[in-house]
Amino acid sequence: MSSAEADREIVISRLINAPRELVFEAFTEVRHLSQWWGPAGFSTKTRSFEFRVGGDWDFVMHGPDGTEYQEWITWSEIDPPARIALAHGESRDDPNAFSSVLTFEPAGERTRIVMHTLFPTKELRDEAVQKYHAIEGGEQTLHNLATYVAELTGRDVD
Template identity: 85%
Template sequence: MATTGSGGEPDHTTTDREIVLSRAIGAPRELVFEAFTQVRHLSQWWGPEGFTTTTRSFEFRVGGDWAFVMHGPDGTDYQEWITWTEIVPPERIALVHGEYRDDPNAFESVLTFELVGEKTRITMRTVFPTKELREEAVQKYHAIEGGEQTLGNLAAYVAELTWNETTPKGAED
């Protein structure tokens, strides 16, 4: 099964355990990367539409963790845990994401930030331990739609940051 990204084109290089999502964002690569490095940014955009995030702890460094709760629009709370395994500013972030530290069902993700003209193409490649866990994420948790929405939230957030940084005081009135 091929996974599709934002452009709708199949990615034939993926395996049956992967989800690959990609989006061009109209903001500098350094700013898009920074949106992942500080909890004050993440709390503004992380998650699918209608979700909010409460951080319990956050340390952005290799070996550091982000423990948080995603609050669904239906009131369901999802305990989440991310451990950063590689950080190469402003090009790449690798992480392990599960419900808790050492979750045997955790998946690995690599995010790349590619400068494309004046835009940044972010690509998220996620590999699940098994095909069954990937299918559960897609069917039960709507991982592809949720990932697309999360990237959309990121794009809107950094666009607002870029607009605020380039707009003279009083121009928004």
């Protein structure tokens, strides 16, 4: 990776105490996503969801302060249960949309999920980190995922 890309990237990972297939499923089925997606205190309402390459997830995240965030994800690569690539913005044609690649790596009976997010510019990455707390929000989102799958499996949260 070039240093120019490193300046535009955020990488977040978490070890989740669940099998890779279940963690992947929790990330790819709307009945699961609506239970855990978003940072602490947020809820998610799906308007439409089609999990396939070229398909979209149109949703609204409701912040704890009542703010609504219009969100749109388009799936660009799906390789079950190992990898998902997507574009994420406020709408389908958002010029500031960022791309993410999620990998689901087996770690014994656990799964390491790694989110590589690349922003169009360093300035957009910095704004996401400073104004929207993207790193903390990403870590909280993965914590919510870990908590959710722990409830499904009866395992402890790592």
